[in-house]
Amino acid sequence: MDTRKILIATKTYPSISKKYRETVCTAGVLLSDDEKPLQWIRIYPIPFRYIDFDQRYPRWSIIEADIERNDKDFREESYRINPNTINIVRKIGTSNNWQERKSLLLPLKFDSIKQIKEQNKSLGIIKPSSINKYYCKPTKREWAPKQQAVLDQQDLFEESVDLEKIPYKFGYEFTSVAGEKHKYSISDWEIMQLYRNCRNNSKANSMEEKEQESLVKVKQKLEELAKNNDLHFIVGNLKNHKNSFMIIGLFYPPIVQSEQLSLF
Incomplete structure (x- = not known):
């Protein structure tokens, strides 16, 4: 494993795993030693709520940790992490209209989902040409029996943490710069927590x-972000369905009005 710096851009809501009980998918940006953006990176799997509290990295933090390519995942952005090596270096704030966050994410922006696929990538950030509709639809209220059985397993050395099943799915219908129309659900942990709060x-x-x-x-909230902010989508595909993408994170810096030239 190599020790590398990573900007944490988003985390998905936990999902149930037979091997790890639950896992979280983290998307971020691999950084150079002097903190320049190099490429998108997916950290998976990681049992986020079961690692030591001091190593539970918040969103928009730069961490340093030992990582290696996940050889069981064909997607080139996918890496494994050694949770015991995680060191939170610093947090990236929102000063100057989110300038530092933008400087680390937007150099890696794609024009569209089409461009992401054409470059054989599985992770990226896009700005929709237009957002046509926000949507919400109900889903099952309980975990499937096999999933619940995983959660109910007792561990002699680790206390179980409840994982709530969110009974709704949130998302956007939008049009990309390439003219493609998409309907993507949102798996961003922040949005699920917004609902719960x-x-x-x-x-x-x-x-x-x-x-x-x-x-x-x-x-x-989601309609306000679409209307009042410079909304971008951090998107990723599914391992077993490479052409199926979802929104795994929202990036919403304030809209900066262009400075008008003064006649005086």
Whole structure:
């Protein structure tokens, strides 16, 4: 394994794994020693909520860790990480209209999903030409029996952590610069947590009312980001379905108004 620097750009909501109980997919940017962006990187698998607290890297942090190519994944961006070596170097803030974050992500921007596929890549960031619609649809409320059985397994050395099944799927319908129309779901952990926070903080009487109130707030937030921010999508494909992509993270710096030339 080599020790490398990585900018953490997004994390997906945890998924159930027979081997690791649960895993999180992290997408980020591999950096040079002097912190210049080199390429997109996928860190998977990692049982994020089960690693030491001090090594649970927040979004927009630069970490240093031992990594190696994941030889069981054909996607060239996929790497394994040794969680015990994770060192959080620093956090990237939002000063100057997110300038440092933009300087690390946007040099690696693609024009469209089509361009990502043409270059045989599986991970990238795009800016949609237009966002046509936000959508939300209900999904199953409970884990499948086999998934629940994995969560119910007892470990003599590790305390189990509850993993809530989110009963809704959120997403955008959009058009790319290449004119392609897409309908992608969002697996960004932040959006799932937004839903949970809105529901848990609701003062409504019934759970149904709490959920409906939280769905309205998530809709408002995602529509506001599309309207008021310079919204980009961090996208990735599925290992077993390389042509199927989803939004794994939202990047939404403020819109910077072009400076107008003064006649005086």
